[in-house]
Amino acid sequence: xxxxxxxxxxxxxxxxxxxxxxxxxxxxxxxxxxxxxxxxxxxxxxxxxxxxxxxxxxxxxxxxxxxxxxxxxxxxxxxxxxxxxxxxxxxxxxxxxxxxxxxxxxxxxxxxxxxxxxxxxxxxxxxxxxxxxxxxxxxxxxxxxxxxxxxxxxxxxxxxxxxxxxxxxxxxxxxxxxxxxxxxxxxxxxxxxxxxxxxxxxxxxxxxxxxxxxxxxxxxxxxxxxxxxxxxxxxxxxxxxxxxxxxxxxxxxxxxxxxxxxxxxxxxxxxxxxxxxxxxxxxxxxxxxxxxxxxxxxxxxxxxxxxxxxxxxxxxxxxxxxxxxxxxxxxxxxxxxxxxxxxxxxxxxxxxxxxxxxxxxxxxxxxxxxxxxxxxxxxxxxxxxxxxxxxxxxxxxxxxxxxxxxxxxxxxxxxxxxxxxxxxxxxxxxxxxxxxxxxxxxxxxxxxxxxxxxxxxxxxxxxxxxxxxxxxxxxxxxxxxxxxxxxxxxxxxxxxxxxxxxxxxxxxxxxxxxxxxxxxxxxxxxxxxxxxxxxxxxxxxxxxxxxxxxxxxxxxxxxxxxxxxxxxxxxxxxxxxxxxxxxxxxxxxxxxxxxxxxxxxxxxxxxxxxxxxxxxxxxxxxxxxxxxxxxxxxxxxxxxxxxxxxxxxxxxxx
Ligand code: MSP
Numbered sequence: 082x083x084x085x086x087x088x089x090x091x092x093x094x095x096x097x098x099x100x101x102x103x104x105x106x107x108x109x110x111x112x113x114x115x116x117x118x119x120x121x122x123x124x125x126x127x128x129x130x131x132x133x134x135x136x137x138x139x140x141x142x143x144x145x146x147x148x149x150x151x152x153x154x155x156x157x158x159x160x161x162x163x164x165x166x167x168x169x170x171x172x173x174x175x176x177x178x179x180x181x182x183x184x185x186x187x188x189x190x191x192x193x194x195x196x197x198x199x200x201x202x203x204x205x206x207x208x209x210x211x212x213x214x215x216x217x218x219x220x221x222x223x224x225x226x227x228x229x230x231x232x233x234x235x236x237x238x239x240x241x242x243x244x245x246x247x248x249x250x251x252x253x254x255x256x257x258x259x260x261x262x263x264x265x266x267x268x269x270x271x272x273x274x275x276x277x278x279x280x281x282x283x284x285x286x287x288x289x290x291x292x293x294x295x296x297x298x299x300x301x302x303x304x305x306x307x308x309x310x311x312x313x314x315x316x317x318x319x320x321x322x323x324x325x326x327x328x329x330x331x332x333x334x335x336x337x338x339x340x341x342x343x344x345x346x347x348x349x350x351x352x353x354x355x356x357x358x359x360x361x362x363x364x365x366x367x368x369x370x371x372x373x374x375x376x377x378x379x380x381x382x383x384x385x386x387x388x389x390x391x392x393x394x395x396x397x398x399x400x401x402x403x404x405x406x407x408x409x410x411x412x413x414x415x416x417x418x419x420x421x422x423x424x425x426x427x428x429x430x431x432x433x434x435x436x437x438x439x440x441x442x443x444x445x446x447x448x449x450x451x452x453x454x455x456x457x458x459x460x461x462x463x464x465x466x467x468x469x470x471x472x473x474x475x476x477x478x479x480x481x482x483x484x485x486x487x488x489x490x491x492x493x494x495x496x497x498x499x500x501x502x503x504x505x506x507x508x509x510x511x512x513x514x515x516x517x518x519x520x521x522x523x524x525x526x527x528x529x530x531x532x533x534x535x536x537x538x539x540x541x542x543x544x545x546x547x548x549x550x551x552x553x554x555x556x557x558x559x560x561x562x563x564x565x566x567x568x569x570x571x572x573x574x575x576x577x578x579x580x581x582x583x584x585x586x587x588x589x590x591x592x593x594x595x596x597x598x599x600x601x602x603x604x605x606x607x608x609x610x611x612x613x614x615x616x617x618x619x620x621x622x623x624x625x626x627x628x629x630x631x632x633x634x635x636x637x638x639x640x641x642x643x644x645x646x647x648x649x650x651x652x653x654x655x656x657x658x659x660x661x662x663x664x665x666x667x668x669x670x671x672x673x674x675x676x677x678x679x680x681x682x683x684x685x686x687x688x689x690x691x692x693x694x695x696x697x698x699x700x701x702x703x704x705x706x707x708x709x710x711x712x713x714x715x716x717x718x719x720x721x722x723x724x725x726x727x728x729x730x731x732x733x734x735x
């Protein structure tokens with residue numbers, strides 16, 4: 082790998098359901114990191130994807146009526162890709178664990194580990210959590226026998242399984258941590274791994290399942306499927322070209338940083354390095370464990386009904402607002418709570434007041450005082466020098482923060498300049514300077530303001546790309562910013578024409594927006610439920626086609642048009658009507674269950690179709706001499722069949 086090349090990854094996501102804001106956190110962070118390093122001149126390869134095997138997905142697919150789990154998974158994967166697109170996420174590889182090349186790799190890896198004795202066959206008995214697809218020990222599940230990860234009840238399960246000799250790698254892992262102090266970041270997570278999992282020994286790991294079949298088959302024993310972790314973790318290799326593009330693999334591997342949520346650190350810092358050691362492959366340089374985005378201090382989950390989806394937020398406030406909030410509000414390594422109030426307040430204070438306002442007042446003043454042309458700065462006083470000095474130090478600070486993935490700190494540094502520039506406006510009072518006959522002072526102030534904003538746009542470019550470009554557009558700068566220009570003062574050409582456009586971040590009413598956010602989130606959930614229902618219905622209608630009949634069979638039906646002359650309640654049945662229907666040549670009696678749908682007034686006088694030659698049937702003492710034709714949509718909605726033109730009673734359906 083050349084010096085300036087990086088390979089970064091997010092986990093591959095379970096396509097169980099639509100992704101929520103928490104899921105977007107890591108992807109937004111890694112994408113921003115990629116954009117920043119690219120801006121610095123690195124060649125960055127970024128991988129994400131979906132983790133598509135396992136019992137939960139098999140069960141979910143079956144519960145939704147799909148024989149082939151992929152039919153259930155494909156639309157969710159498509160929605161995931163669409164979400165990344167709408168968030169302007171620039172990944173280089175999207176790996177699906179069901180990709181044939183990946184499945185081939187998993188089998189080859191498994192075979193190699195088995196052949197060399199790192200995998201062996203045995204029996205496993207333990208407490209199993211189906212939703213988490215994890216076995217736990219007695220101590221881990223505690224007296225209540227609850228899964229330590231999700232808190233749901235676990236069941237004892239025994240099965241024949243293949244084990245990976247994880248125990249063999251304990252010493253080497255500890256040594257690796259020692260020799261590579263930045264392998265696990267933040268450092269506190271390394272202590273967690275050692276204290277919770279390595280200190281008291283390490284057990285071999287069950288790596289196959291025979292209780293379900295949706296997975297990569299063990300090549301020499303196909304009743305077993307490879308359990309999630311060898312399968313999922315190896316995606317990082319497949320995405321890098323392992324097994325099919327050696328040149329790319331050599332260029333990318335080892336990965337620079339795997340970014341993962343804190344609950345999957347164990348898999349990435351113990352199991353994954355041990356597998357790689359066994360395979361004789363280099364270990365990733367680093368695994369970074371980020372915190373969780375909580376919602377009102379609780380973990381987001383469907384059962385708690387506190388899931389917030391990113392789509393309505395992006396549509397209403399823009400991609401940059403969501404990115405800014407997630408990366409600025411929370412410290413990347415720690416948990417943080419998403420609250421609607423904090424979100425709107427941040428937008429108002431940082432984006433609307435500090436930044437948006439600075440842009441709009443600078444451009445307005447240039448329009449007003451210097452005919453829309455950026456003037457020339459002549460003489461610099463102390464305040465001007467201070468602004469310039471602050472502006473030119475920010476990039477170094479941001480670079481430093483980004484070495485530690487400190488997105489929040491990087492934003493804080495950029496905002497130091499934004500706030501300093503706002504203060505500069507207050508200190509220099511351009512509206513007073515504008516009244517001077519000598520324009521030297523106002524010209525200098527306005528030039529410095531636009532120059533400071535140019536540097537701000539340079540600094541923001543990899544973080545809030547859209548916003549950066551909007552600022553540049555207003556400043557009349559149509560070229561893409563270059564990072565090194567953030568350390569140069571006086572680059573803007575005097576005489577550049579500014580273009581006042583709409584406010585980049587309007588101020589929002591906290592209360593109104595907080596309510597609107599809930600409404601829009603709920604509307605999305607409802608719309609998705611409706612869509613699912615209508616899809617289910619389509620599938621149902623398509624699936625339950627009755628056996629074919631011939632024209633002769635059809636000939637047997639005698640269907641005629643009639644008019645309801647009289648409708649009365651059935652004397653012996655609460656839910657039934659007794660109708661007298663005029664079929665033209667005679668009146669007949671029909672008992673019907675349409676009472677819940679139509680009133681007597683609605684029935685009487687109604688034209689409808691009757692199956693006339695149906696064998697009479699006695700309903701609670703009254704013979705029904707035919708049947709009305711109605712359609713039901715499977716959703717409980719019912720309607721009587723009718724015609725688009727007036728027909729006389731007795732007209733036959735041919
Ligand atoms: N499929 C495994 C990962 C395999 S990687 C080889 C998995 N998938 S997941 O969909 O459950 O989670 C994917 C990532 O999303 C994890 O890093 C997880 O921590 C992260 N998040 C899920 N909910 C989250 C929040 N509420 N906040 C932040 N990240 C969260 O685990």
